[in-house]
Amino acid sequence: MKPTITAFERSPDRGRGLARDMRVRWALEEVGQPYDVRLVSFKEMKESAHRKRHPFGQIPTYEEGDLTLFESGAIIFHIAERHPGLLPDDSNARARAITWMFAALSTVEPPIVERSMAILLERDKSWHKERLPMLEDRVQVRLGELSSRLGNGDWLDGAFSAGDLLMVTVLRRLDGSGLVEKYSNLAAYVARGEARPAYQRAFAAQLAVFTGKPPTG
Numbered sequence: 001m002k003p004t005i006t007a008f009e010r011s012p013d014r015g016r017g018l019a020r021d022m023r024v025r026w027a028l029e030e031v032g033q034p035y036d037v038r039l040v041s042f043k044e045m046k047e048s049a050h051r052k053r054h055p056f057g058q059i060p061t062y063e064e065g066d067l068t069l070f071e072s073g074a075i076i077f078h079i080a081e082r083h084p085g086l087l088p089d090d091s092n093a094r095a096r097a098i099t100w101m102f103a104a105l106s107t108v109e110p111p112i113v114e115r116s117m118a119i120l121l122e123r124d125k126s127w128h129k130e131r132l133p134m135l136e137d138r139v140q141v142r143l144g145e146l147s148s149r150l151g152n153g154d155w156l157d158g159a160f161s162a163g164d165l166l167m168v169t170v171l172r173r174l175d176g177s178g179l180v181e182k183y184s185n186l187a188a189y190v191a192r193g194e195a196r197p198a199y200q201r202a203f204a205a206q207l208a209v210f211t212g213k214p215p216t217g
C-alpha cells in the first residue's frame with residue numbers, strides 16, 4: 001500500500017531539505033517505496049484533523065492503510081523493518097544500527113536544535129551573545145566525539161544504514177554554520193550521504209514543493 005506523508009506546504013528553509021520530511025522521503029527512496037505527500041500549512045498543522053495524525057501538531061506523519069505514525073525516527077524504523085536495505089540482517093549489527101538511530105535523535109540532534117532555536121528565537125535578547133558560545137561548545141563536543149568514532153570509515157558501522165540516514169540529516173541541520181566543516185571526515189560523511197541517488201531524488205522532490213516546479217533529472 002502506498003503511504004502518505006505530510007510535509008510543510010511552504011518550508012521555512014526555502015527548499016534546503018532541512019525539515020524532517022526529508023529524512024522520511026530519503027528512507028522511502030532508499031527502499032524504492034513510492035509515496036504520496038499531503039502538504040500542510042502552519043495553520044492546518046495545529047488544527048484537529050492534523051492533530052489526529054500528530055498530537056504535537058507537527059510534520060512529518062506517515063499514513064499507510066489503518067496505520068498512522070508520527071516522529072521521524074519511528075517512521076524510519078517502521079520503513080526499515082518492512083523493507084530490506086536500511087537495517088542489516090545480522091541481529092547484532094541490526095541492534096547497533098538502531099543504536100545509531102537513537103544516538104542521532106537523542107544525543108546529537110538536541111544540542112543542534114537548541115543552537116538553531118537560540119539563533120532563531122533569542123537573537124534580540126541581551127544575553128544571546130553570551131549564551132551562543134556555550135551552545136556551540138555543546139555541539140562541538142558531540143561533533144568531535146562523532147568524528148573520532150567515524151574515523152576513516154565511510155559509515156558509522158559497516159554498511160550504510162538507517163542510523164547513517166538519520167545522522168546525516170541531523171548534521172545537515174548545521175548547514176551554513178561552518179561547524180561540520182571543522183571535521184573533514186564528518187563533512188565527507190555528510191557529502192557521501194548527499195551523493196546517494198535516493199537522497200538526490202528525495203531532495204529534488206522536497207525542493208519541487210518550494211519552487212512549484214516538478215523535480216528534474
Ligand SMILES: N[C@@H](CCC(=O)N[C@@H](CS)C(=O)NCC(=O)O)C(=O)O
Pocket residue numbers: 018019020021045057058059060070071072073
Ligand atoms: N521529534 C519530531 C520533531 C518534529 C518537528 O519538530 N517537526 C518540525 C518540522 S522539521 C515542525 O513541524 N515544526 C513546526 C512546529 O513545531 O510547529 C520528529 O523527529 O519527527
